[in-house]
Amino acid sequence: MSNSWKDVLAGKIPEDWGREIDNFEAQMTLRKAAKIEEKVFAETRLRRGTYGQRYDNGKRHDGITTQPLNFPTPSTKGPDTMWDAPGMTRIKIPFGGLNPEQMRVLADLAEEYSDNICHVTTRQDIQLHFTHIEDAPALFRRLAAVGITTKEACGNSVRNVTACPLAGVCHTEAFDVTPYAKALAFYLLGHPDTQDFGRKFKIAFSGCKHEACALVSIHDLGGIGVIKEIDGKQVRGFELYVGGGLGAVPHQAKLIEEFISAEDLMPYSRAVGRVFARLGEKKNRNKARVKFLVQKLGIEAFKKLVHDEIAVMPEDPTWRKHFDEIPQWDERPKDEQPPLVGISVNGKKSDDYTTWAATNIYKQRQAGFSVVTVHLPLGDMSADQTRLLADITHRYASDHARLTVEQNIVLRWVPDAKIPALYEELKAIGLGLPGAGTIVDVTSCPGTDTCKLGIASSRGLAGELRKRLAEKAINMDAAIKNLRIKVSGCFNSCGQHHVADLGFYGNSRNVGGYTVPHFQVMIGGRWRDNGGSYALAIGSIPSRRIPDVVDRMTGRFIAERQSTESFQDFCQRIGKKELKTMLDDMTKVPPHQVSPEYYSDWGDPREFTIGDLGVGECAGEVVSLTEFGFTDAESKAFEAQLLLDEKQFQKAEALAYEAILTAAKTLVQLQYLDVPNNPDAIVNEFRTRFVEPKIFWDTYHHGQFANYLFNRHSEGPDLRYNADTVHKLVEEANLFIDAAHKAHAKYQAGLATAVNVAAAPATV
Known part of the structure; x- marks a missing residue:
C-alpha cells in the first residue's frame, strides 16, 4: 500500500506539501545512488522530521520493563545504516491542537509503521519511534491529507510553535x-x-x-x-x-x-x-x-x-x-448551552472518581464547561488507546483536544454533566489515571531508550519515581503534591529539568573500573511564571539512589517549611551548601560484589554501559543555502525524468524548467539573498551577475548552458509537449545544474573579483 498512497490521496494533500514530499522521495532515490552528499541529505531528512535513533539490541525500555521488538539488526555495511535501522519520526502539532480524524491517522501510523506507541513530547509534538525511512513518503502523505506536516520538525529550522493548552x-x-x-x-x-x-x-x-x-x-x-x-x-x-x-x-x-x-x-x-x-x-x-x-x-x-x-x-x-x-x-462546543449548567463535577460517584476529578479537571471560564486532562505516563499511549480517545474526543469534547508540554492531552469544552461518564470511558481504556499536574506526573525525555545522546535511562527512572509516588498519593502532604519532577537522559534538558522543583539529568561515573549510571540533581527551578527561574545543580548521585533523594528532599521540606513557603524559597533559605551536604552520603557507590544493582540502569537488567552513544541528531550539520539549493534543483530534475518516463510531458517540462530556475536562483543568492521568487527577476539577475561577467562560462561551450535557461524563459507558456521537446529540456536541466556547480566553485575560488559579494540587505 505504501507505494500507492500518492494515488489514493490525490486531491486531499495541499499541492505545495505534495510537491515537497515528492521532492523528498526523489532525494531519497538520489542519496541511495550516492548522487547527494550524506550531510546534505541528513539535514534534508531532519527538516522532514526523520531522525536516526539509538538502536539498543532491538529493545525499548517502557517505564521499568524491557520489551523486545521485532526489528532487524542494523546493517554495518556501507555509509548509510539509516536505510537498514529503524529511526524516529517527529510530527509537528502547532499549539498542540488535534482533532479526532488526525488522532485516528496517528494511531494507524503508529500501528503500521512504528512500535504501536504515540509519544507526546515536551513541545507538543508527536513522535513515532522505530520507523523506517523507506516508509517516510507514505507516512508524510497520510499526515498531509489530514492537515499535519513533519516539515521542519527537526534540523536547523523553526521548530513546532507551542502555546498554552488552556488558551481560549x-x-x-x-x-x-x-x-x-x-x-x-x-x-x-x-x-x-x-x-x-x-x-x-x-x-x-x-x-x-x-x-x-x-x-x-x-x-x-x-x-x-x-x-x-x-x-x-x-x-x-x-x-x-x-x-x-x-x-x-x-x-x-x-x-x-x-x-x-x-x-x-x-x-x-x-x-x-x-x-x-x-x-x-x-x-x-x-x-x-x-x-x-x-x-x-x-x-x-x-x-x-x-x-x-x-x-x-x-x-x-x-x-x-x-x-x-x-x-x-x-473554537466552540457543539452545544452552546450545556445541560445542567453549574452542576458540581465533584459530586461523589466513587472514591476513584473523586481522586481523579481533584487533579484532572479545570473549570473553564465558560460556565458549564471544563477541560479534562488525560494523564499519559511518560507521554505514551498505544495506537488502540489513541484511536479510542479520538472517539471519546468526538463524543465529549466537541472534537477539541490539545497536547501539553507536560506530555498529556487535554480535552476541551466537556460539559460538566458529562464528566462522570467521560471518566468511566477513559478508565475503561486505561487512560483514567489521576495525578495530572502533580508530583506524580513525572516528565521525561526518551533518554537511552532511543536518543543517541542519552547517557542514563530517564524513562526508566521516571517510571520508577512515578510508581512510588502514585503509591503514596492518597496520603501525600499537600505541601509537595503540586511539585514538578522532570528527568532528562543527558544535560541537554529535553526533559526540561532546569525548570523543575526536582530535576535530574543523566551522567555517569567510573567506579572501580565499572561505568555507573548517575543523575545530576537540580533543585528549586520555577515552573510557574512561564519558567521563571532555573534550578541549582547540587551534585551527581547514583541512579539507584534518586528515589531516595526525592524522599529526603520532600520529607525535609514538609518538616521545615515555614508557613506557606514555596519549595523554591525553602531551597534558597537553607542554601546550596546545605542542600549538597544533605545528600553527600548518597554519592557513595558500594562495591560491585556487594550491590550489583548500582551497576545497571533502571528498566535494564544488563550491566550499565554508555552503549551506542553517538552524535545526536537534534540538529544536523550546518548546510549552506547553496548546498540546499543545488540539491533541490537536482531533485526536481530527477522528478522530471520520472514524469517523462511516465509520459506526463507537461508536468515533466514544467519541473525541468523549475530545476533550471532553482539552480540559477541558488547562484544569484550568493550575491542577492532576497532576489524575488519569480522567473523574470531570477533570469535578469542571473544574466547580470553570472553570465555577463563570464562566471557561468567555460571556454569550450562559451556559455551555451545559460541559453538553456534564456531560451526556455523567452518561449513562455506556448510549448509543444511531446517526448522529444521535453526530453531535450530534461537533459538541458542536468547540464545546467552541472554548470552551476562549476560556476559556484569558480566564484568561491575568488575569480569573480568584479562582483559585489556582500549579502547584507542594507548593501544590496
Whole structure:
C-alpha cells in the first residue's frame, strides 16, 4: 500500500506539501545512488522530521520493563545504516491542537509503521519511534491529507510553535493566543528567511504571565498576550522575549519589546529570523543558538539590529494571508448551552472518581464547561488507546483536544454533566489515571531508550519515581503534591529539568573500573511564571539512589517549611551548601560484589554501559543555502525524468524548467539573498551577475548552458509537449545544474573579483 498512497490521496494533500514530499522521495532515490552528499541529505531528512535513533539490541525500555521488538539488526555495511535501522519520526502539532480524524491517522501510523506507541513530547509534538525511512513518503502523505506536516520538525529550522493548552478557556489570560501561534507557525514554515540558521529556533505563546502556560522564558522567541489602550481603543499585542533556552548552558529569555501589536508580530518575527540567520554562529554548533548571539551583542544592540532589519527587508505580503485568518478562529462546543449548567463535577460517584476529578479537571471560564486532562505516563499511549480517545474526543469534547508540554492531552469544552461518564470511558481504556499536574506526573525525555545522546535511562527512572509516588498519593502532604519532577537522559534538558522543583539529568561515573549510571540533581527551578527561574545543580548521585533523594528532599521540606513557603524559597533559605551536604552520603557507590544493582540502569537488567552513544541528531550539520539549493534543483530534475518516463510531458517540462530556475536562483543568492521568487527577476539577475561577467562560462561551450535557461524563459507558456521537446529540456536541466556547480566553485575560488559579494540587505 505504501507505494500507492500518492494515488489514493490525490486531491486531499495541499499541492505545495505534495510537491515537497515528492521532492523528498526523489532525494531519497538520489542519496541511495550516492548522487547527494550524506550531510546534505541528513539535514534534508531532519527538516522532514526523520531522525536516526539509538538502536539498543532491538529493545525499548517502557517505564521499568524491557520489551523486545521485532526489528532487524542494523546493517554495518556501507555509509548509510539509516536505510537498514529503524529511526524516529517527529510530527509537528502547532499549539498542540488535534482533532479526532488526525488522532485516528496517528494511531494507524503508529500501528503500521512504528512500535504501536504515540509519544507526546515536551513541545507538543508527536513522535513515532522505530520507523523506517523507506516508509517516510507514505507516512508524510497520510499526515498531509489530514492537515499535519513533519516539515521542519527537526534540523536547523523553526521548530513546532507551542502555546498554552488552556488558551481560549483560561480565567487569567489577556486573550486567546491560539490563532496567533497557528498563524506564525504556518507563516514561517519553509519561509526563505528561516532556512539559513546555525541551529534550531523555538517559539512559544502564553496568554498570561504568571502561570506556567507555554514556558515563554525558555524559548528563542516568546510572546505573552497583553492588551493595551491606544487612542482610546483596546489593542491586542504581545510582550515579546528573545534569547531563552535550556540545554547545557541555560539562558533566561530577555524582554525585547514591552508591546508590539498583533499586526506587527509576523514581520517582527521574520526580522528576528533574518538577523539570526545572518549573524548567528555557523561553525561551532555549541554556540549557534540565538541565546548566544543575544548574549554576545546585548539585548539593546540586538533590538536595534531587528529594527534596522525591519526598515530594509523586502516586503513580504504573504504574512497577510495568515494574519487575515486570525479573526476566523472560533473554537466552540457543539452545544452552546450545556445541560445542567453549574452542576458540581465533584459530586461523589466513587472514591476513584473523586481522586481523579481533584487533579484532572479545570473549570473553564465558560460556565458549564471544563477541560479534562488525560494523564499519559511518560507521554505514551498505544495506537488502540489513541484511536479510542479520538472517539471519546468526538463524543465529549466537541472534537477539541490539545497536547501539553507536560506530555498529556487535554480535552476541551466537556460539559460538566458529562464528566462522570467521560471518566468511566477513559478508565475503561486505561487512560483514567489521576495525578495530572502533580508530583506524580513525572516528565521525561526518551533518554537511552532511543536518543543517541542519552547517557542514563530517564524513562526508566521516571517510571520508577512515578510508581512510588502514585503509591503514596492518597496520603501525600499537600505541601509537595503540586511539585514538578522532570528527568532528562543527558544535560541537554529535553526533559526540561532546569525548570523543575526536582530535576535530574543523566551522567555517569567510573567506579572501580565499572561505568555507573548517575543523575545530576537540580533543585528549586520555577515552573510557574512561564519558567521563571532555573534550578541549582547540587551534585551527581547514583541512579539507584534518586528515589531516595526525592524522599529526603520532600520529607525535609514538609518538616521545615515555614508557613506557606514555596519549595523554591525553602531551597534558597537553607542554601546550596546545605542542600549538597544533605545528600553527600548518597554519592557513595558500594562495591560491585556487594550491590550489583548500582551497576545497571533502571528498566535494564544488563550491566550499565554508555552503549551506542553517538552524535545526536537534534540538529544536523550546518548546510549552506547553496548546498540546499543545488540539491533541490537536482531533485526536481530527477522528478522530471520520472514524469517523462511516465509520459506526463507537461508536468515533466514544467519541473525541468523549475530545476533550471532553482539552480540559477541558488547562484544569484550568493550575491542577492532576497532576489524575488519569480522567473523574470531570477533570469535578469542571473544574466547580470553570472553570465555577463563570464562566471557561468567555460571556454569550450562559451556559455551555451545559460541559453538553456534564456531560451526556455523567452518561449513562455506556448510549448509543444511531446517526448522529444521535453526530453531535450530534461537533459538541458542536468547540464545546467552541472554548470552551476562549476560556476559556484569558480566564484568561491575568488575569480569573480568584479562582483559585489556582500549579502547584507542594507548593501544590496
